[in-house]
Amino acid sequence: MQQQITGVILAGGRGQRLGGVDKAMLTWHGKRFLEHIADRLRPQVSRLLLSVRSASSRNYAGYETVTDPGEGPLGGMLAALRISETPLTLFVPCDNPTPSAALAERLLAALNDHEIAYASYGGDHHWLYALVRTQVWDELEKFWQAGGRAPHRWYATRDSVAVAFDDMAPSAFRNINTRVELEALEDN
Numbered sequence: 776m777q778q779q780i781t782g783v784i785l786a787g788g789r790g791q792r793l794g795g796v797d798k799a800m801l802t803w804h805g806k807r808f809l810e811h812i813a814d815r816l817r818p819q820v821s822r823l824l825l826s827v828r829s830a831s832s833r834n835y836a837g838y839e840t841v842t843d844p845g846e847g848p849l850g851g852m853l854a855a856l857r858i859s860e861t862p863l864t865l866f867v868p869c870d871n872p873t874p875s876a877a878l879a880e881r882l883l884a885a886l887n888d889h890e891i892a893y894a895s896y897g898g899d900h901h902w903l904y905a906l907v908r909t910q911v912w913d914e915l916e917k918f919w920q921a922g923g924r925a926p927h928r929w930y931a932t933r934d935s936v937a938v939a940f941d942d943m944a945p946s947a948f949r950n951i952n953t954r955v956e957l958e959a960l961e962d963n
Contacts, residue, residue, distance in 0.1 A: 776879065776880065776883060777818070777819060777820060777821055777879075778821045778861070779821070779861050779862050779863050780819065780820045780821060780861055780863045780864070780865050780879055780883075780906070781820060781821065781822045781823075781824060781855070781859040781860065781861045781863070781864045781865070781909070782816040782817075782819060782820030782822065782823045782824065782864075782865045782867070782879075783823075783824045783825070783826055783841075783851070783852070783855040783859075783864060783865065783866050783867070784799065784809065784812050784813070784816070784823070784824070784825045784826070784867055784868075784869050785826050785843075785848045785851045785852070785866055785867065785868050785869060785903055786798070786799040786809070786825050786826060786827045786835075786843075786851075786869035787826050787827055787828050787843025787845065787848070787850070787851040788848070788869070788870075797834060798869050798870040798951065799812075799825070799827075799834075799835075799869035799870075800834060801870075801872075801951065801957065803872045803960060803961065806872075808869060808870065808871075808872045808951075809825070809835070809838070809869060811872035811873065812867060812869065812871070812872060812874060813838070815873070815874050815875075815876050816865070816867065816874070818876070819865065819876070819878065819879035819880070820865055820879065821861060822839070822859075822860070822861065823838070823839065824838075824839050824840065824841050824855050824858070824859075825838045825839070825840045825841070825869075826840075826841050826842075826843045826851030826852070826854055826855050827840050827841075827842065827843055827851075828842070828843055828845065829842045841854045841855050841857075841858055842854060846924050847924045847925070847926075848868070848903055848926060849915070849918075849919065849923070849924050849925065849926050849929060850919065850924075852866055852907070852915065852926065853912065853915050853916060853919050856907065856909055856911070856912035856915060857912055857916075859909045859912075861909060862908065862909055862910070863883070863886075863906055863907070863908060863909060864906070864907050864909050865878065865879050865882070865905070865906050865907075866903055866904070866905045866906075866907065867903065867904055868903040868904070868950060870950045870951045870952065871946075871947075871948065871949050871950050871951065872960075873946045873947060873949070874904065874947060874948075875940065875943055875947040877943075878894070878904060878947075879906065881938055881940065882894070882904075882905070882906035882938055883906060885936055885938040886906055886908075886936070887936075888934070889934045889935060889936045890907065890908045890911050890933045890934045890935060891905055891906070891907050891908070891911070891930055891933055891934070891935035891936070892905065892906045892935070892936050892937075892938050893905040893906075893926075893930065893935065893936075893937060893938065894937075894938055894940050894948060895937040895938060895939050895940065895941075896939070896940045896941060896943065896945065896947070896948045897941060897945070899948075900927065900937060901948045902926040902927050902930065903926065904948065905926070905930075911933060914932075914933065915929060918932065
């Protein structure tokens with residue numbers, strides 16, 4: 776399974792609600808979010824990429840990066856799909872240091888003949904925790920060129936499936952977007 780999957784950490788956002796901070800560089804338990812996420816993803820994938828804004832790529836020494844064109848996470852997904860060399864590409868956001876260690880396995884089990892499998896928890900869809908068939912990059916390119924920017928809207932045009940992770944801890948899909956959320960995380 777691992778050999779079929781390229782992992783991508785989406786780190787191209789502007790972190791506006793945190794005052795413009797690069798969320799992948801936030802620290803928790805003495806390590807950057809990026810390091811926590813990479814530690815959880817590496818056993819699940821054959822190659823790990825970071826989709827980053829070009830201005831921040833210097834912050835990611837030791838990691839293979841791809842430049843996110845901006846305008847939301849879908850651009851980062853497209854940039855990564857263009858260079859992925861495996862049949863499947865796994866995406867996670869950079870603002871959760873504790874993604875599930877079983878994410879790829881669970882999404883792959885549900886993918887079957889679908890093009891995209893994405894996580895759902897407690898009735899909420901988590902669009903950026905997704906396993907995508909790499910071959911659909913050209914369809915995403917068309918969607919992007921037509922002005923599409925929202926992952927959920929692109930998924931609606933494709934054969935996609937939501938995968939329930941309700942048996943997991945809620946921390947597997949928590950996202951840190953505000954100072955209050957960061958302070959609550961630091962208390963854990």
